[in-house]
Amino acid sequence: xxxxxxxxxxxxxxxxxxxxxxxxxxxxxxxxxxxxxxxxxxxxxxxxxxxxxxxxxxxxxxxxxxxxxxxxxxxxxxxxxxxxxxxxxxxxxxxxxxxxxxxxxxxxxxxxxxxxxxxxxxxxxxxxxxxxxxxx
Numbered sequence: 001x002x003x004x005x006x007x008x009x010x011x012x013x014x015x016x017x018x019x020x021x022x023x024x025x026x027x028x029x030x031x032x033x034x035x036x037x038x039x040x041x042x043x044x045x046x047x048x049x050x051x052x053x054x055x056x057x058x059x060x061x062x063x064x065x066x067x068x069x070x071x072x073x074x075x076x077x078x079x080x081x082x083x084x085x086x087x088x089x090x091x092x093x094x095x096x097x098x099x100x101x102x103x104x105x106x107x108x109x110x111x112x113x114x115x116x117x118x119x120x121x122x123x124x125x126x127x128x129x130x131x132x133x134x135x136x
Contacts, residue, residue, distance in 0.1 A: 002028045002108040005035040012114035018078035021089035030099045033067035033128035065134040067127040068095040
């Protein structure tokens with residue numbers, strides 16, 4: 001299954017992808033940099049900045065600054081990744097910046113229930129903006 005994450009809310013897409021991966025389906029998420037995080041811009045930046053600065057540089061916890069890896073980390077948080085079935089499910093999820101050549105010809109779908117137009121809150125930022133702020 002190929003999901004186009006353009007203008008989709010990251011949490012809802014991640015929950016759907018995690019559930020499908022646990023069921024055994026292979027998930028490819030394209031255009032991760034265009035997915036959105038809802039909330040105030042300053043509070044989102046503060047949250048991710050604090051998470052990046054937490055811990056020790058050699059020991060972690062490690063937080064990536066690339067949009068596709070941010071998306072994969074959110075999906076990982078919705079899986080039991082320390083157990084065997086969670087590890088197998090996480091291997092079935094692939095996140096991409098843009099659309100790769102192998103997937104370009106295949107049909108991608110979008111999730112209507114995860115689209116940003118469903119939200120009453122108009123405050124949001126894209127993962128690409130967040131990555132640029134963190135220093136991609």
